[in-house]
Amino acid sequence: MQRLIKNGEIIDETWHLLPKDATLDGLFNSDDLIVPLGLWLDHAHALKARDGGLGVWLDSDEEVEAIADDLSHFQVVALNFPVFSDGRNYSNARLLRDRYSYQGEVRAIGDVLRDQLFFMRRCGFDAFALRADRDPVEALESFKDFSDTYQSASDQPLPLFRRRQA
Template identity: 80%
Template structure:
C-alpha cells in the first residue's frame, strides 16, 4: 500500500487513483476513487450516483477552470506533475483555493519530490503522493525547510509586515 503525506503526517493511501484508460464498467460502486478528467467529462452523471467517495485528477495541460462548476462533487482534486520541472499546477492549486474557494483536499501526484513540498503547500496543496522511489518520511521534513515566509500565499494570506503589525 502506498503511503502519502497528508495533514503534515505520513498516512496510508485510502483512495484509488485510476489510470486514464479505465472504463465506467470497471469501477466499484463503493470504493473511494480519483478518476481521470476525461472519464468525468464522459460519465459525470453516473459517477455522481456512486456510493463511494469521488475525486478527480488533472494532467498539467488540463485546466481547473473546466471543473470549476463541479467542485462540490469532489472530495479530492489530484494535480499531476509529469516532471519535476513542470510547475503549471502550482497555479492550478492557487486558483482552486483563492478564486474558487475549494476547501477539499488538493493532492500533488506524479514526479513529486521533497524540494517541492514547502512551495506546494504555500500554493494550496495539503496532500502529497511522493514518487515511489523516495522516502515519504524524509520528504515530510521538506515541509519544515523554512520557518518564516514574507509573501502572502494560499497558506498565509497576509505578508510578514502585516502579521507583525497585528
C-alpha cells in the same frame, strides 16, 4: 500500498487513482475513486450516482476551470506533475483555494519530490503522493526548511510586514 503525506502526517492511501484511459467497466460502486478529467467529463452523471468517494485528477495541461462548477462533487482534486520541472499545476492549486474557495483535499501526484513540498503547501496543496522511490518520513522534514515567509500565499494570506504590524 502507497503512503502519502496529508496535513503533515504519513497515512496509508485509501483512494484508487484511475489511469487516463480508464472506463466505467469493472468499477466497484463503493470504492473511493480519483478519476481522470476525461472520464469525469464523459460520465459525470454515472460517477455522481456512485456510493463511494469521488475525486478527479487533472494533468498539467488541463485547467481547473473545466471542473469549477462541479467542485462540490469532489472530496479530492489531484493535480499531476508529469515531470519535476513542470510547475503548471501550482497555478491550478492556487486557483482552487483562492478563486474557487475549494475546501476539500488538493493532492499532488506524479513526479513529486521533497524539494517541492514546502512550496506546494504554500500554493494550497495539503496532500502529497511522493514518487515511489522517495521516503515520506524524510520528506516530512522539508516543511521545516524555512521558518517564516515574506510573501502572501494560500497558506498565509498576509505578507510578513502586515503580520508584524498586527
